[in-house]
Amino acid sequence: MRLTLKFAFLLILAQASVRSAHSQNSAKSGCALNLDISSPPYSPLIIDANTKIVMPVMEGTARVIHLTEGERVTVSCLGNGNVMKATNMQLNPTVCTSSSKLQLVNGTELPYAALACSKANREVLVEKPKSCANGLGTLISNGYQFGNEFISLYDMCHDKDFALNYYSVDTVYGRSANAADRRNQRPSFSQDIYYPGLNVSKLYTQVTQTETIANILGSKELATHYIKPKTQYFLSRGHLAPNGDFIDADSQRASFYFMNTAPQFPTFNGGNWKFLEEGIRNEAFARQLDLTVYTGTFSVMTLADINGLPKPIYLAFDKNNNVKNEDIICPDVCDQIPWVTEAILLKPFCN
Ligand SMILES: *[C@@H]1O[C@H](CO)[C@@H](O)[C@H](O)[C@H]1NC(C)=O
Numbered sequence: 001m002r003l004t005l006k007f008a009f010l011l012i013l014a015q016a017s018v019r020s021a022h023s024q025n026s027a028k029s030g031c032a033l034n035l036d037i038s039s040p041p042y043s044p045l046i047i048d049a050n051t052k053i054v055m056p057v058m059e060g061t062a063r064v065i066h067l068t069e070g071e072r073v074t075v076s077c078l079g080n081g082n083v084m085k086a087t088n089m090q091l092n093p094t095v096c097t098s099s100s101k102l103q104l105v106n107g108t109e110l111p112y113a114a115l116a117c118s119k120a121n122r123e124v125l126v127e128k129p130k131s132c133a134n135g136l137g138t139l140i141s142n143g144y145q146f147g148n149e150f151i152s153l154y155d156m157c158h159d160k161d162f163a164l165n166y167y168s169v170d171t172v173y174g175r176s177a178n179a180a181d182r183r184n185q186r187p188s189f190s191q192d193i194y195y196p197g198l199n200v201s202k203l204y205t206q207v208t209q210t211e212t213i214a215n216i217l218g219s220k221e222l223a224t225h226y227i228k229p230k231t232q233y234f235l236s237r238g239h240l241a242p243n244g245d246f247i248d249a250d251s252q253r254a255s256f257y258f259m260n261t262a263p264q265f266p267t268f269n270g271g272n273w274k275f276l277e278e279g280i281r282n283e284a285f286a287r288q289l290d291l292t293v294y295t296g297t298f299s300v301m302t303l304a305d306i307n308g309l310p311k312p313i314y315l316a317f318d319k320n321n322n323v324k325n326e327d328i329i330c331p332d333v334c335d336q337i338p339w340v341t342e343a344i345l346l347k348p349f350c351n
């Protein structure tokens with residue numbers, strides 16, 4: 001096994017599809033669930049008849065989920081052992097009433113505040129049968145198990161042999177892009193069952209990465225020139241599918257996987273890259289469109305070594321000190337993105 005972690009990013013934008021308009025109904029009849037003032041401690045996910053998470057929109061300064069009167073939704077507390085406290089059930093079919101309540105099958109009407117789950121919704125990872133990145137990667141879907149169905153949040157293309165991530169695919173929901181939960185809880189990153197034999201969290205620590213880079217460059221002094229702990233100059237865990245693209249706090253938390261990261265300097269991650277991510281969300285909101293976003297890595301960063309020669313930088317090597325020999329050119333994924341040949345902007349890369 002040869003292990004690499006790669007550095008720069010490439011972002012490919014984006015599919016436009018008009019979202020169903022059901023969340024755009026006026027608040028006059030039906031349900032308007034104000035998430036800011038009536039969320040229970042562990043909020044459920046509201047799943048519509050198309051097995052989609054119903055997302056809030058901004059109304060003034062409030063995040064509000066709209067349902068039409070008579071609309072059937074499943075109030076869901078997802079993940080192992082998670083249930084709605086009022087019923088002790090994970091999946092609760094309900095109907096939205098004229099008084100902004102959700103009616104259980106036995107007739108009881110409950111306000112949103114009474115729909116607490118026993119804990120936070122919890123995602124699962126599912127490996128897809130099809131490979132990605134020209135057969136080099138394994139496609140891992142991150143989402144929720146919903147009865148017998150799977151609600152995908154985003155996909156990750158991960159190379160198990162080389163311990164690197166090619167790209168992630170997520171959706172920016174235009175109508176809700178400005179209505180994300182803003183508590184910004186940042187859990188630690190999980191490697192789940194991936195990167196066997198590696199402790200990725202440890203590899204990323206500023207102490208360890210400084211040692212690794214010192215070995216590559218042949219100079220501790222040079223390494224401490226490039227990596228300055230507690231400043232903006234070290235390699236941080238840069239999200240591929242951005243935390244900020246997800247709307248509810250539980251789905252945001254589900255973005256914290258090492259298979260969804262590439263090493264990034266904070267100057268860039270919190271600078272130009274952040275503005276790019278925000279720009280995409282702003283564009284999706286302005287046009288009220290859903291965008292499918294592919295975010296990937298490109299090539300391997302180099303730093304000048306003790307002799308001034310550019311050396312590729314990796315966070316891990318295998319026990320024979322191997323890394324992948326050839327430069328990994330971003331695999332051509334155009335044939336996985338049917339609309340791409342239509343996209344004038346991207347056409348030059350795909351022909
Ligand atoms: C309906 O179900 C809820 C939750 O299980 C329960 O609290 C309530 O008493 C039930 N109502 C009726 C009328 O059976």
Ligand SMILES: *[C@@H]1O[C@H](CO)[C@@H](O)[C@H](O)[C@H]1NC(C)=O
Pocket residue numbers: 199201202205
């Ligand atoms: C990985 O390393 C960290 C220290 O950076 C340590 O706290 C953690 O327990 C290690 N995890 C495993 C699974 O060994």
